[in-house]
Amino acid sequence: MTQEKIIIDVGDGAAIPSKKDMGLFSAWRISFCGAIVLLIYLVISRPDPYLKIVKFLPDGIIVTFQVTFFSIGLALIIGLITGLGRISRNRIANAIASTYIEVIRGIPLLVQLFYIYYALGRFVRVPDMVAAVIAMSVCYGAYMGEVFRAGIESIDKGQTEAARSLGFNRTQTMFYVILPQAWRTILPPVGNEFIALLKDTSLVSILAVADLLRRGREFAAESFAYFETYTIIALIYLLITLLLSKLVSIMEDRLNYYGKF
């Protein structure tokens, strides 16, 4: 009857449909099919405004993906460095990495975006997209840092000992032995963060980066079809994240069944 501590994990990405969770598994289908059917129905039944809206948005989707990809790439690099800092025995590196995580996670992303975009704009001159990507990746780097740290710490200590006793130094051990194993643990949460990041790129619309949401707002501002526009935008985001979450779920299955190691 000793209750062990149970940690509840609700990621900020999408709900990943897994075969273990039949509820979500079938909910994924309902949502996905529902969204597609609704989208097609709207476009066909009322081309004005729905078809117009759909035609207006594609370059916004591209921008959304661009921001997402560049940000996740940069965030992975920042995350790796931060994660290594967090497990470092060097007190200063450790303190810097930990404080970075603590501070970034303590400030709303939107405030960070404003800050990096406008306030720091005083000192460095960068294009909008770059500023947006920097802001997103600085923020997500902190989360990725924790993902990397946990991933690295999940590898058995014996691996490090074996590598060190063969003569590998710390860095070599990390890159030849630990990280190549850690990616399996890291990949699913990275997939999840990817989806969360994609959703959060909607915030860059505030910065006049012409992403999906911004495009929609522009259309709505001109046509006053708020309801219709936001319906389409919500459907598009939903379809994208549902597809991505399916991908993550397939990836997780692969990792679990893939017997290679």
Add this chain to the structure above:
Amino acid sequence: MTQEKIIIDVGDGAAIPSKKDMGLFSAWRISFCGAIVLLIYLVISRPDPYLKIVKFLPDGIIVTFQVTFFSIGLALIIGLITGLGRISRNRIANAIASTYIEVIRGIPLLVQLFYIYYALGRFVRVPDMVAAVIAMSVCYGAYMGEVFRAGIESIDKGQTEAARSLGFNRTQTMFYVILPQAWRTILPPVGNEFIALLKDTSLVSILAVADLLRRGREFAAESFAYFETYTIIALIYLLITLLLSKLVSIMEDRLNYYGKF
């Protein structure tokens, strides 16, 4: 050498400083003291604009807290219902709860805010604060639903069997036996979601709700003191979330040491 599956959990709230994680523990101190010292230094050394900014913001902070409290309250109720739906053997209730979670988590909060605020504004007329609270709690209710589900599922099946064999029906078992035990598991993630929600209330500033961020933006737009204003805003959010994360951490410790059951 069989690797068990390790799940990495990086919540979307603040980084909770725990005594087990010395890095974050001391980072919390560095961040907190640093933020306070910086805030005081700025206000004293350059009252114009910093003191002005600080004086301008208090009612914004109050609005931020109001939105947060009402939203978390409502989200808890929605979450409980959703969580119960998710574990329900009634297929329809289960499908509705799962689909709600899947859909809500698939759409960016900002888009949901716009949608609920403007698009649905055509059909129902509600004050902006109410609309903001509804939007926030509809979104967070989905996350809370997963927290409740996990919390309920963490309780040993034997508890249900014991209660049922005494003659309690399903509902009685849930409310007299399961939930009173589940809150211990649920409380820490709820604390975490609370912080995440507080940060996300910054998004309601987009809806012209006069929260902390909106107040700051108004000040900045008029005074052009962007850098200074966003610095103060970031510091205030940081201080609030750091304080709250400390609270959550203290609460977790209490729950762990508190031997009552």
Add this chain to the structure above:
Amino acid sequence: TDATWPPMEFVNADKEIVGFDIDYMKAAAKEGGYQVEFKSVAWDGIFGGLEAGKYDAVCSSVTITEERKKTMDFSMPYFKVRQALVVPKESNATTLEEMTGKTVGAQIGTTGYFAIKEMEGIVAKSYDEIGLAMEDLFNGRIDGVVCDDPVAAQYALQREDYKAKLKIAAVLDTGDEYYGVAVKKGNTEVLDLINKGIQAVEEKGLANEFRAKWIGQ
């Protein structure tokens, strides 16, 4: 420019930034012999971006005010507006004073917002975009919106669905305002070019042509 301010500047169905200001600046550029490129930027950071050098000039229905002159330089005025109050059809308010106790919206950081904020007894609400304020007015969340009169006219008189419900109650006695193009303080190089262009456009009387095209009367 903040392209959410029809008819002065906005994005049309072909995703082009168009409007009075745009045509005006294009003409001025032609006259002044320089190239312009328009960039859509959110209003409440538009001057921050200017200062940060993300662009050289702001041509976005910027009213020349003393306050603003402290932080940036303005071109010669090129357009005159007044602030207008838009209210629902059934309202009988005709001045801003009569809106006491009511909630009035305006775009963040505009002269319209400054006007309502200074008014005792009015609950001022700031929006990111004027269209969002109009939508809230349309949906009954607020009781009035203050903005530049051409914009007010665009919303209250042009749009089918709005026309049925909204009207311009009054042009406010906050005095005439003049639009100018803002540049970073001390950036005389750009300022001179712009002034030269505006001068030429005014001399040719092109402004009236644009007015007719975008604003009507």
Add this chain to the structure above:
Amino acid sequence: MENSEPIIRIENVTKRFGHLKAVDNVSLTIKTGEKVVIIGPSGSGKSTLLRTINRLEEITSGRILVDGMDIMDRATDINRVRMEVGMVFQNFNLFPHKTALQNLTMAPVKLKKIPRQEAEKNALRLLKKVNIAEKADVYPTQLSGGQQQRVAIARALAMNPKIMLFDEPTSALDPEMIGEVLDVMKTLALEGMTMIVVTHEMGFAREVADRVIFMDHGAVVEEGTPEHFFKNPTHDRTKLFLSQIL
């Protein structure tokens, strides 16, 4: 102890888990006041059979009558049946957020609407009976396994059941605690309670049981008095099992 009305009637009961027949066409009749001990190897379906009696497991086919009520009948309020059938689990399953006393009073107060004071008086009486009155205000985690199991027995008794089911009540206990739980069960038996006990404690079976039932692969292989069982069992499987366990 040989009253003749049967209080439990199990008729051709089968319980499947997927392809597995955990209980395979079992028929049994248990009379009021009878003490039945079920033995058998692990996985033979003892727990499953026991749990079908208060419908913790729903049967796949067959019929079960408890005190005249068909428990699979839709018209039967299963919660009323369960109030008449007390159950004691291997893992005690006390409510950890309630004190020992509260564990006992909860069901009577909430379900039978007995006034709290009266329920507490009765609870204290039962705790005395299981020799643990001094721990009334203690939470389960502060009790030893044997103490917890005794509280669990008292909790079941607090509902004043006509039948008590025990599923290996001592097998999660350290050896030194088994005795104190068996003593409580023996007292209960002497008082005439109808009891069905799944256990590996052969001493208890010999001393208390009116009838011993041996199960294997979901079926009842052999039944009889303890004397019959421990002196000359008929079936080879029973012999094998007894030789391993004794």
Add this chain to the structure above:
Amino acid sequence: MENSEPIIRIENVTKRFGHLKAVDNVSLTIKTGEKVVIIGPSGSGKSTLLRTINRLEEITSGRILVDGMDIMDRATDINRVRMEVGMVFQNFNLFPHKTALQNLTMAPVKLKKIPRQEAEKNALRLLKKVNIAEKADVYPTQLSGGQQQRVAIARALAMNPKIMLFDEPTSALDPEMIGEVLDVMKTLALEGMTMIVVTHEMGFAREVADRVIFMDHGAVVEEGTPEHFFKNPTHDRTKLFLSQIL
């Protein structure tokens, strides 16, 4: 086998974990080619002592010389020392993301810059030596424990070490696999490798060891030849331990 130059010198070495002295003022000299078996009860500091030799544990005080190099000296490149000291762990610790062959070639290729082809040739030779050449392209998870441990030994040998340390190499193995690992170790011993082996396999100790060391509470209690040890040990603690283990 009695060459006289000492290849390892352990001088007054103490290792503390907080208040606990895991190794308590131990001095030892090990000659080239010597085979030393360390025995002792659990927690006596055997593993810790072994691990100080290649600085997997940093010593608190004392001095350790390996092949003339002071391993705690800042001027010493500890990774050079480690290349000369092979280590085999209880849990094998093979790299699961590499095949058996790659496990062997990785260190020589990356650290000694040996051409891949040459390294692979050498690796295959070693896999043959440990009787597992046919599993060269298999990943560790598909190997049995005994096979994994043999690959682990070959991996250590691939760096061409002068000394081999074994920390209970057979105690995570099922009994039927212990022999195949011990055989490999015996072969290695016959070839003249300097070996320090922590093990509970007394047969191996008797057959292979030049010297047996008994540790308790972090200290060396007794040392001597296997004959001395198993026939007439001096200390009571040694006797007690041997009586339990044999």
